[in-house]
Amino acid sequence: MDDLIAMTPCDGLLPVTIGDVTLTEDLPVAMTSIAPYAGQDEALNAALKDAHGLDFPAINRSTVKADARAIWFGQGIALLQGPAAAIELAKFAALTDQSDGWAVVRLEGKGAADVLARLAPVDLRRQNFKQGHTVRTELAHMMASITRIGPDALQIMVFRSMARTLVHDLKTAMAGVAARG
Amino acid sequence: MRIAGKGLMQGAKPVTFSFNGRHMMGLEGDTLASALLANGVHLVGRSFKYHRPRGILTAGSEEPNALVTIGSGAQQDPNIRATQQEIFEGLEARSQNCWPSVDYDVQAVNDLAAPFFGAGFYYKTFMWPSAFWEKLYEPIIRKAAGLGALSRQADPDACEKAYAFCDLLVIGAGPAGLMAALVAGRAGADVILAEEDAHMGGRLLSEVEEVDGKPAADWIAQMLEELDNMDNVRLMTRTAVTGAYDQGTYGALERVGHHHSRRAGLPRECFWRIVAKRAVLAAGAIERPVAFANNDRPGIMTAGAVRSYLNRWGVAPGQNVTVFANNDQAHRTARDLVDAGVHVAMVIDSRHDAPDSNLYPVMKGAQVCSSSGRKRVESITVRSVAGEEKIQTDCLAMSGGWNPSLHLTCHLNGRPQWNRDIAGFVPAPGTVPGLTCAGACNGEFSTAGALREGAAAAVEALVELEIKQSEVTLPQAENDLYRVTALWAVPGKGRAWLDFQNDVTVKDVKQAATENFRSVEHMKRYTTQGMATDQGKNSNVAALAVLADATGRGIPETGTTTFRPPFAPVSIAAMGAGAAGQGCKPQRFLTSHRASREMRAEQIEVGLWYRASYFPKTGENTWRQSCDREIGLVRNHVGVCDVSTLGKIDIQGPDAAKLLDFVYTNTFSTLKQGKVCYGLMLREDGFVMDDGTTARLGENHYVMTTTTAAAGQVMAHLEFVRQALRPEWDVQITSVTEQWAQFAVAGPNSRDLLNGLLKEQIDDTSWPFMACGEVEVLGVQGRLFRISFSGELAYEIAIPARYGDALFRALIEQAKALGGGAYGMEALNVLRIEKGFLTHAELNGTVTAFDLGMQGMMSKKKDFIGKAMSTRPGLMDDGREQLVGLKPVGPVKQMTAGAHLFNPDDPVERIYDQGYVTSAGFSPTLGHSVALAFLKNGPDRIGDEVRLVDHMRGIDALCEVVDPVFFDPDGGRSRG
Amino acid sequence: MRITCPNCGERDRREFYVKGAALARPDVGAGLDEWHDHLHLRDNPASETKELWYHEMGCGAWIEVCRNTVSHEVVSTRLASGAELGGKR
Numbered sequence A: 001m002d003d004l005i006a007m008t009p010c011d012g013l014l015p016v017t018i019g020d021v022t023l024t025e026d027l028p029v030a031m032t033s034i035a036p037y038a039g040q041d042e043a044l045n046a047a048l049k050d051a052h053g054l055d056f057p058a059i060n061r062s063t064v065k066a067d068a069r070a071i072w073f074g075q076g077i078a079l080l081q082g083p084a085a086a087i088e089l090a091k092f093a094a095l096t097d098q099s100d101g102w103a104v105v106r107l108e109g110k111g112a113a114d115v116l117a118r119l120a121p122v123d124l125r126r127q128n129f130k131q132g133h134t135v136r137t138e139l140a141h142m143m144a145s146i147t148r149i150g151p152d153a154l155q156i157m158v159f160r161s162m163a164r165t166l167v168h169d170l171k172t173a174m175a176g177v178a179a180r181g
Numbered sequence B: 001m002r003i004a005g006k007g008l009m010q011g012a013k014p015v016t017f018s019f020n021g022r023h024m025m026g027l028e029g030d031t032l033a034s035a036l037l038a039n040g041v042h043l044v045g046r047s048f049k050y051h052r053p054r055g056i057l058t059a060g061s062e063e064p065n066a067l068v069t070i071g072s073g074a075q076q077d078p079n080i081r082a083t084q085q086e087i088f089e090g091l092e093a094r095s096q097n098c099w100p101s102v103d104y105d106v107q108a109v110n111d112l113a114a115p116f117f118g119a120g121f122y123y124k125t126f127m128w129p130s131a132f133w134e135k136l137y138e139p140i141i142r143k144a145a146g147l148g149a150l151s152r153q154a155d156p157d158a159c160e161k162a163y164a165f166c167d168l169l170v171i172g173a174g175p176a177g178l179m180a181a182l183v184a185g186r187a188g189a190d191v192i193l194a195e196e197d198a199h200m201g202g203r204l205l206s207e208v209e210e211v212d213g214k215p216a217a218d219w220i221a222q223m224l225e226e227l228d229n230m231d232n233v234r235l236m237t238r239t240a241v242t243g244a245y246d247q248g249t250y251g252a253l254e255r256v257g258h259h260h261s262r263r264a265g266l267p268r269e270c271f272w273r274i275v276a277k278r279a280v281l282a283a284g285a286i287e288r289p290v291a292f293a294n295n296d297r298p299g300i301m302t303a304g305a306v307r308s309y310l311n312r313w314g315v316a317p318g319q320n321v322t323v324f325a326n327n328d329q330a331h332r333t334a335r336d337l338v339d340a341g342v343h344v345a346m347v348i349d350s351r352h353d354a355p356d357s358n359l360y361p362v363m364k365g366a367q368v369c370s371s372s373g374r375k376r377v378e379s380i381t382v383r384s385v386a387g388e389e390k391i392q393t394d395c396l397a398m399s400g401g402w403n404p405s406l407h408l409t410c411h412l413n414g415r416p417q418w419n420r421d422i423a424g425f426v427p428a429p430g431t432v433p434g435l436t437c438a439g440a441c442n443g444e445f446s447t448a449g450a451l452r453e454g455a456a457a458a459v460e461a462l463v464e465l466e467i468k469q470s471e472v473t474l475p476q477a478e479n480d481l482y483r484v485t486a487l488w489a490v491p492g493k494g495r496a497w498l499d500f501q502n503d504v505t506v507k508d509v510k511q512a513a514t515e516n517f518r519s520v521e522h523m524k525r526y527t528t529q530g531m532a533t534d535q536g537k538n539s540n541v542a543a544l545a546v547l548a549d550a551t552g553r554g555i556p557e558t559g560t561t562t563f564r565p566p567f568a569p570v571s572i573a574a575m576g577a578g579a580a581g582q583g584c585k586p587q588r589f590l591t592s593h594r595a596s597r598e599m600r601a602e603q604i605e606v607g608l609w610y611r612a613s614y615f616p617k618t619g620e621n622t623w624r625q626s627c628d629r630e631i632g633l634v635r636n637h638v639g640v641c642d643v644s645t646l647g648k649i650d651i652q653g654p655d656a657a658k659l660l661d662f663v664y665t666n667t668f669s670t671l672k673q674g675k676v677c678y679g680l681m682l683r684e685d686g687f688v689m690d691d692g693t694t695a696r697l698g699e700n701h702y703v704m705t706t707t708t709a710a711a712g713q714v715m716a717h718l719e720f721v722r723q724a725l726r727p728e729w730d731v732q733i734t735s736v737t738e739q740w741a742q743f744a745v746a747g748p749n750s751r752d753l754l755n756g757l758l759k760e761q762i763d764d765t766s767w768p769f770m771a772c773g774e775v776e777v778l779g780v781q782g783r784l785f786r787i788s789f790s791g792e793l794a795y796e797i798a799i800p801a802r803y804g805d806a807l808f809r810a811l812i813e814q815a816k817a818l819g820g821g822a823y824g825m826e827a828l829n830v831l832r833i834e835k836g837f838l839t840h841a842e843l844n845g846t847v848t849a850f851d852l853g854m855q856g857m858m859s860k861k862k863d864f865i866g867k868a869m870s871t872r873p874g875l876m877d878d879g880r881e882q883l884v885g886l887k888p889v890g891p892v893k894q895m896t897a898g899a900h901l902f903n904p905d906d907p908v909e910r911i912y913d914q915g916y917v918t919s920a921g922f923s924p925t926l927g928h929s930v931a932l933a934f935l936k937n938g939p940d941r942i943g944d945e946v947r948l949v950d951h952m953r954g955i956d957a958l959c960e961v962v963d964p965v966f967f968d969p970d971g972g973r974s975r976g
Numbered sequence C: 001m002r003i004t005c006p007n008c009g010e011r012d013r014r015e016f017y018v019k020g021a022a023l024a025r026p027d028v029g030a031g032l033d034e035w036h037d038h039l040h041l042r043d044n045p046a047s048e049t050k051e052l053w054y055h056e057m058g059c060g061a062w063i064e065v066c067r068n069t070v071s072h073e074v075v076s077t078r079l080a081s082g083a084e085l086g087g088k089r
């Protein structure tokens, strides 16, 4: 039998552009949650720096180096996006593969924050939610992670199984924003 | 009638609209009310109870009378205030609460029967007998009394909801609000200025006055230009702030699409939740009518509304106008009308010290005591020391003074305070944390005062926000003293209306007092005063003044009813925005969803998940046929089922085993690596929370599975235990439910199937019962667990979700080659009932380990969650309902979940209840129905007969109590 | 309603799940009366009260929230891990 073929969470759903906002699927090669063990924060930070050139992100922040991004992903957890996590990190932190657990989309365009204002109860306007800022929040009843990855680009993550709802709700909000003109 | 050159709409485009099927012209910027008045239409609707002809009373959102229905068919939108609805090309509006037409309304006979419809009428008349209420009275009342009707069709237009954040929310864009926004905006604060009207400016749009030495309209334009150029200021028109909530949260309703013809994607309304660090309430004031006989006739309006129509929209609501007032401000109406060339017949002022005028005649110390006319006022009767006198008029502008719009200050339980000087209630300071009142809503009625208070409120907010303020110069503006002498109701015969929409009269309020409904809250409910869509904005203060008078108390002692959200009506569609259809809740789809749809599988909702219920084959007409066949596949060959919905929790760390030992009743610290164990989890109160299997993948690494139903609950519980109860333990937990697609491969041929796909072959020695470990399947690393929920030789294979679709297809293909295939939830359910395995049908929150026969799983050697309370008296009594199996032995062969059990000789009554059925199905394997049930003292009654009764489905069956494991009780098949 | 998560900052109540009163687990060996009290008996004060909230849609922290039931003021919040709720062992 042939080897298995991979399918992305938003397969067949994206990309889509409505008004001046574009929604695309933006799936990193790998995603690993990194939860340091007791008293290992510093050791982990050093190892993370060595292996991936990244600092462990502060609360509500992310760090970036080349193709690697570390997003604060909850209390005591970072999500490494991009490269597979270096095995040395496992000495200092619980590493859990999340590469397939999340739908990752990019919402880009001038009205991106206006679109999310219709779905998430957090202030994502550029002046308050700057590049590199991240939140764990609720998006239309889904647990979500939202990170500003560009001046007008937001990365949104929800559980993989909810990809279709995510796209549906984002498209509805995009249409509402676009129709106001 | 429109007056050339008058108003703020010079050069506006003409717009065609229709009212009750009649086409009319208006101007862009008109409200429906101003356009109707421009067309000479005064009769707009019929009142709620008596179907009295009603016209336009006000020029704002407080309008009680002129409610219309906009649009038709599915887009029909009832109870829209004509005073707020902007006209647009093609707008269709209709009167409501009248039949066959607003001019000739059959139910106007109610008006003649008015003596029977007084206060408390519904309560008194329809009290008895109670059955009549539902069948007779209510339908008649509902038909007779009502506002607009819904279309009863699905609404194709969407509403929207949104969140906004700011340092300072300014509510209302009159002089106070504009000034507050300007001061805060210039200082750099993040400001939202929300205005209910389509245009900012507030009363200044309706008054002839100068601000900063220029016409008010020019000053407004200059302010708006500056505000609009500030990036830190957001201007929101057509946005009514409807409620003040905790921690600086405000609700606001934006009318987005109401003033356009339909546009794809454009929501009709948007419900905003605005979070503000500080707020300024600058909501202005609402003018109150005076109660006198027949004060509800079309053509009788508030004096301020007449000025609005004249000065803003250039429309004179009459040709021969009279004014009735108790305050100086209302005299401006006469002044402005005369300036515009409209005849003012008389100004009647109830005060003896009213100002004189050389522009129009003034009667001092006089009162309007009645009006006449049919569908529009034709004359009024004025009473003075000289006696009664009739004056011809086609429009009466009345003013009983102004009530500050303090509604939001009551939303967090604040009580307004009575202010004698303005004969009105003013907000008590500090009732909404972070909110300051400014201008007319604070009882300061001059423009200069509003500007001053607006600026001061902004400065106060800036101090709190620690933002440095910039220089503020207050512009010159009108600074008249507000002189008013209270006048609530003019004595005399005939009905004097207080609440126009709910048809409440002075007499009704007095009657309530007579019948001892002396508390203002009781009077309100007894008379329905203030319970209409305007929520008493126009009438509450006058009504309680009448009540105060009737009960011989003062107004402060009588107190006022409180105002609750919303300030203005909010449609349910707006509050529920986004929740219709697919937006109701997230939908979760399996990686096998596409493939199972291709196989024509029926889907069933399991929580948020969609799972395949069964996979119909050609020729199968019922679900039972498919289900029976699928069970056969598993029992005889091999079946494949997506079980990814089960919760999976990755547990790592030096104290991982401790955590598991603490949350499970049984012990996991002794579980060998590469092995799986069944675990039972209790709540602290000793009842079962969940069950599942947990695999030990490494020394400090476990993966727990939960039931689908309890996945979220168990995750929260583990986090609670880890963070709150045992924070010193070094253990990390992560949900991996979505990371892994997991498929059950069950049946005698399951091992053969897997060996066709795995890189390394497995056998019973290398992969014994309850073994787990890593495997490579078709080039991808996965996990294999030898566990069985069917009682067959079975495995669950987990693979990163991206390969779920491909692996599912490969498994199905392999299964078919071995005589098997896919099975769905129906078959899975019967398979597990045959084995007496549990789901949340059994783990229903009221069962204990003892009830399940699992008391042996409760370790005596360690503490665990729920241990203490599981030993309390009553939780292990023999009399408890305990798990058993049932099979039918009488002529009725069907058993149903939810049915109750009785001893065959007992009456079928609640007190004889012996237990209930939790799960039932037909076992093609055994050839009869099988059910799981909780039965009192069940295990001791194996072999007894019980009577199963399901009143809902009309089933009454005799059953034998059997062991809950129907099939393969030794478990040899799953171990083999 | 808004609650300040010690990690995330002030957030909308939609992100939280409330469990109930913040009470320490009875000590190991505690009698049934103490357990009954812990599980079933509540004071319901018209004043400040401590509750456990879970920042479920946010960072996943369990939080002890001190809240005034009359004014609805959220007086203070801290991580439940620092609230000594585990009982003596």
Ligand SMILES: [Zn+2]
Pocket: C005, C006, C007, C008, C009, C055, C058, C059, C060, C061
């Ligand atoms: Zn948090």
